[in-house]
Amino acid sequence: MNSLFIALNMLRRTLFQKKSFLMYLVIPAATVSLIIGVLGQQSEHGVDIAYINLDRGAMGSHLLQEISMLPDYRLKEEASETALKEVVTKQKVSSAFLIPEGFSEMLMKGASAPIDMYQLNLNEASITLKINLDSILSRYQGTIELHSQQGLQDAALREAVEKTISQMEKHQVKAQVTDLNLYVNPNMHTVIGFMLMFMMGLINNTVSVIMDDRRQRTMARTYSAPIHSFEIVLGNFIGSFLVGTLQVLVILLFTRYVTNYDYGLPFVSQFILLEFFLLASMGIASAVTSMVKNASNMGMINSLVVTPTCMLGGCFWPISLMPDWMQKIANFVPQKWVIEAIQRMASGQTLSQMWMHMGVLTLFGLILLGVGSVILRPGDAEVS
Known part of the structure; x- marks a missing residue:
């Protein structure tokens, strides 16, 4: 006591x-x-991504459609390349990308079609965006190569590729991500x-x-x-x-x-x-x-x-x-x-x-x- x-x-x-x-x-x-x-x-908000699409074909639109369906990104279109660089420099967006003119034609010819990316510094959002863009491009190139091997050319090849990609965008088979909370x-x-x-x-x-x-x-x-x-x-x-x-x-x-x-x-x-x-x-x-x-x-x-x-x-x-x-x-x-x-x-x-x-x-x-x-x-x- x-x-x-x-x-x-x-x-x-x-x-x-x-x-x-x-x-x-x-x-x-x-x-x-x-x-x-x-x-x-923990931050659960999406990442702002700016873009410009200079492509007049269908492949650029398909690419934007695929990126917009990802839950981690919010896409914002800019009017010019100068405006694109400005929003990145002022850190209004995490990163940005530009789809070049003639993007669809280069893909259809089997050539490499690089996408220009703009970022102030390396971060998780820019790296994952680069990985996603490369993955989508790889799928498109694989689709075009497959139809080309079947002997399709020009208009027939373009029509077959667009139909295939349109079906791919429906994502009839999806993966369910389970968060096991194993991160700190x-x-x-x-x-x-x-x-x-x-x-x-x-x-x-x-x-x-x-x-x-x-x-x-x-x-x-x-x-x-x-x-x-x-x-x-x-x-x-x-x-x-x-x-x-x-x-x-x-x-x-x-x-x-x-x-x-x-x-x-x-x-x-x-x-x-x-x-x-x-x-x-x-x-x-x-x-x-x-x-x-x-x-x-x-x-x-x-x-x-x-x-x-x-x-x-x-x-x-x-x-x-x-x-x-x-x-x-x-x-x-x-x-x-x-x-x-x-x-x-x-x-x-x-x-x-x-x-x-x-x-x-x-x-x-x-x-x-x-x-x-x-x-x-x-x-x-x-x-x-």
Whole structure:
């Protein structure tokens, strides 16, 4: 019971105040939700593609018909090649293509009929558009070659090819694409990263409360009371853990059921992983605080620990973008392990397969908590 009284007192001093409630519960939930609204959700909108058709034959029209039937593209016709280049340069469209004059005649003669593409830079939309155009052209060339081998020429060949292509456009045999949700939202690491950063900031605040108790000799008076030392240590530990757990619950519940963000893994599994990270954060905070003798330096020390470790751990950008030597250093920060575990589970793995990640996070917490236990010594005075 003594430990619970100490834990509840820390909870009251840390969160149950208007300023702390806003700073450590409302603002983190709102910020993470804002990040989700800006870049967290998967984009389901079509891609704008500009085009010009200079071909006077039927093949150019057939080609546009095939492209327009693809669900990923929205076609916009431009009046001239100059206007086509302008919309690409101003990034009003993702990419553009031009069907040259005499396109149909070149195909009918069995010659190569290249389609000019315009793009400001390589991206997924331009690459898939190129693949689709090449695929359609290949089908047209195969159809023309097949009828040519049957001895058809000129008008007869043109009529047979157009009839065949018209039947192909009906797509009487279709493939059904099943989305198995095996991909991970590429922006999820940013959402999780900011969540971890707020968690570390809150845990550092709870450790600062313990430092204030030491500075004001409240800790010394607590140790002089007729209770066991381990009850005081356990009470402070439970209090810090409860504070962090409450923040995790608020952020997860708000982002999942108010913002409706799909993390791609069960609520309980994600909560358990974040609890392991919470333990590691407590260890880092206590270890850092044990080296600080003046509470006024805590803000500076935290900024030199929280921000760099979040950067190394992949909170702001994927670890794969960093040099090899930085990727190796990332193994020594807990953010890397929890983000990797959440991404693996979002791609289909189970919580039981994350035993190594949870074990590493537990070692972070236990070792650093042992190092930082010096902050609970009541005899240490603050250095001015």
